Amino acid sequence: MDLTHNHGPQTRVTRPLKVALVGECMIEMRGEPGAVIIQTFGGDTLNTAVYLARLNPRGAVAVDYMTAVGNDAFSVAMRRSWLDEGIGDAHVRVIEDALPGLYFIQTDPHGERRFLYWRGEAAARRMFEGPEADAMLEALADYDYAYLSGISLAILTPAGRQRLIEALHRARRAGTRIVFDNNYRPHLWPDSETARQAYRDLLHLTDLALVTWEDDAALFGYRDPEALFSAYAQAEVGEVALKRGAASCLIQCPTGRFDVPAQTVSHVVDTTAAGDSFSAAYLACRLRGGDPEQAARWGHRLAAQVVQYRGALIPQAAMPNMGASSLPSVAQV
Incomplete structure (x- = not known):
């Protein structure tokens, strides 16, 4: 797999590829206020981690989740759910005086969702603060791929975000490829310029960008996909997959520009994790x-x-x- 930035010759390996996904898992609740509520777990990078683990043979790709949780019953249960999905938790930090964030999903008759969040004091916000985070940050260089999103950046304290960017610089010099899903949520940022600067810092490290058009248009003011592709080329992002909901996906990569039609869905129930699952399948x-x-x-x-x-x-x-039989039987580094 060549994502443009060449870290050396492409070689087939027999050990599993190691992928670290950095972000926040929250308590997910859905239903109607005053009625029966269903509780599960979710979060953009966690959703991607689950689908990525499901789509890859466990002997070929090792998927780890990197975050911080509390020591409460919900934190214990969410970690157990990751392990049940084949996701490693060796680099999960436990902050004893913290709790996971929580969100509530409401959907309209067309399946479009609205989220209500309780996450200001969540453990994940502090995952890269203090000397206790040193081992997690240095571990990024041990992975073949590191995946994170705009939400991963947004939830961190400014100091934690800076430490993460610095660690990704070191990891990339060591050969780790960086995969970024732009997921822009304005309410998580103090202002749009802070978000833009954080995105620019990360994009200069990015090998594969999985971009939602509406999010980047809102953040950077791109007029059309051509303007977006031009900006990503200037940042030297080697491969860009532009997600456009029910419309086609546009791809810019060293072998050319491609337009891949979406699949028609007759009845949309809930669009939650549509982009996260696309990203997982694309990367898988x-x-x-x-x-x-x-x-x-x-x-x-x-x-x-x-x-x-x-x-x-x-x-x-x-x-x-997914029709995986037509793909090579051994993953590439």
Whole structure:
């Protein structure tokens, strides 16, 4: 898998590829106020981690989640749920006086969702603060890929965000490739300029960008996809997959520009995690040697299935057949 920035010759390996996803898992609740509430767990990078783990043979790709939690019953249960999905938690920091964040999903008749958040004092906000975070930050250089999102950046304290960027610089010099999903949430940032600067800092390290068009248009004011692709090329991002909801995905990469149609869904139930699942499937296909066009088709296929279920994570039995038999049997580093 060549994501433009060449860290050396491409070689096949027999050990699993190691992928670290950095972010926040929250308590997810959905239903109607005053009625029965269903409680699960979710969060953009956690959703991606789950789908990535499901789509890759466990002997080929090792998926770890990097975050901070409390020592309460919800934190214990969420970590158990990750392990059940085959996600490692060796680099999860426990902050004893903190709790996980929480969000409530409300959906309209068309499946569009609205979130209510309680996350200001969440443990994940402090994950990279203090000397206790040193080992987590240095561990990033041990991974083949590090994945994070705009939300991963937004939830951190300014000091923690700076430490993460510095650690990603070190990791990338050591050969780690960086994957970034832009997920821009204005209410998580003190102002838009702070967000823009953080994104610019990270984009100069990014090998693969998984971009939601509406989010980048809102943050940077791009008039059209061409302006976005031009800006990402100037930042030397080698591969960009531009997600446009129910419209086609546009890809810019060293082999050209591609337009990959989305799959039609007759009845959308809940769009929660549509972008997260697309990103997971895209990356899973690329890790297994698929090309960008194949990866976008995987992304559309999984996202189309996810939006037909309530909540971020669909049942394991509902996972679609991705047609992996046509891909190389060994992932590439």
